Amino acid sequence: MKIYLAGPEVFLSNAREVLDRKIELTRRYGFVPVSPGDLEVPATDTKRAKGLAISSINERLMMSADMIIANLTPFRGIAADIGTAFELGFMCARGCPAYAFSNTVGDHYARVAVLYEGRIEADAQGRPRGPDGLAVEDFEMIDNLMLDGGIEARGGTIVTSEVAAEALYTDHQAFEQCLRLAAARFPR
Numbered sequence: 001m002k003i004y005l006a007g008p009e010v011f012l013s014n015a016r017e018v019l020d021r022k023i024e025l026t027r028r029y030g031f032v033p034v035s036p037g038d039l040e041v042p043a044t045d046t047k048r049a050k051g052l053a054i055s056s057i058n059e060r061l062m063m064s065a066d067m068i069i070a071n072l073t074p075f076r077g078i079a080a081d082i083g084t085a086f087e088l089g090f091m092c093a094r095g096c097p098a099y100a101f102s103n104t105v106g107d108h109y110a111r112v113a114v115l116y117e118g119r120i121e122a123d124a125q126g127r128p129r130g131p132d133g134l135a136v137e138d139f140e141m142i143d144n145l146m147l148d149g150g151i152e153a154r155g156g157t158i159v160t161s162e163v164a165a166e167a168l169y170t171d172h173q174a175f176e177q178c179l180r181l182a183a184a185r186f187p188r
Contacts, residue, residue, distance in 0.1 A: 001186055002032040004062050006088060007071025008081035009169055010037050018170050025172060029179040030188035034065040036087075062090050067186075069178045070100040072143050072158065073168055078111040080143050092150035099156040099182055101174035102142050103163045109138045157181060 003026055009018045019037040026033035039057040044050040062068075068091040075081035080088075080102075092098055109128075113120055116130045123129050128136040141148040142158050151158055159181070161174040 001067060002034050002065040003182070004034045004036075004065035004068045004087065004091060006036070006068055006084045006091075007169075008073070008075040008084060009071065011075075012169055014170075021172060022175060025176055025179060029183045031067075031179070031182070034061050036061060058087070059090070062087060062094075065091070065096070067091075067097040067182065068099070069175065069182070070098070070147075071102075071169070071175070072100045072147060073103040074111060075169075078115050079108065080147065085144070085147060088147060088150060092154060096154065097156055097182070097185070098151045098154045099159075099178040100142075100147070100151055101159040101161070101178050103161055103168050103171050103174055105160045105162045107140055108143050109136060109140070112136050155185065 005019070005022050005026065009015055009022070012018055015037055019035050023033040023035055036058050039054065039061065041050060041053050041057065044053055068088060070080070070084050070088040072080040072084065075084075079085075088098060088100065112130065113136075116136075119131045120128045120136055128138050130136055137145055139145050139148075142160060148158060157178075159174040159177040161171070161177075163171040163173070
């Protein structure tokens, strides 16, 4: 079984090292890793063409995979990396088993509350809203309800772990727990 390894690790300065460790762990659990960090981007004339080439290659890689493990650790803000969210949705739409992890245990609502400096109040209907008037999801989910819902609907789970700030994208304990769960569900 091939597992697509989604996450913001591709943006790290030590991306190759981090991805290689995830690839090694995936193989150790009897799966074939499919890593977007392994793509070879053809020469292009423009930055836009290069971006489109990367997108196309990633979609082909996802089409070759049977399952996904997505890193939903908040990236550049309060939520998962948007590219990772797309990849998770893509694989869920294909009906593939989905697992995810986050190297922080706080749920989405808690992170939004920090963003709003605690200024969330219920409106007349009891729905929480920030000072900007926008409704705030409060479902005790690690990220947007569609991510959590997509994973659970496909028999997967989200593993969370609190790690030191400097290991936010390099700690593999929660990722490895996803591999254990997938291996138990799909024994080799």
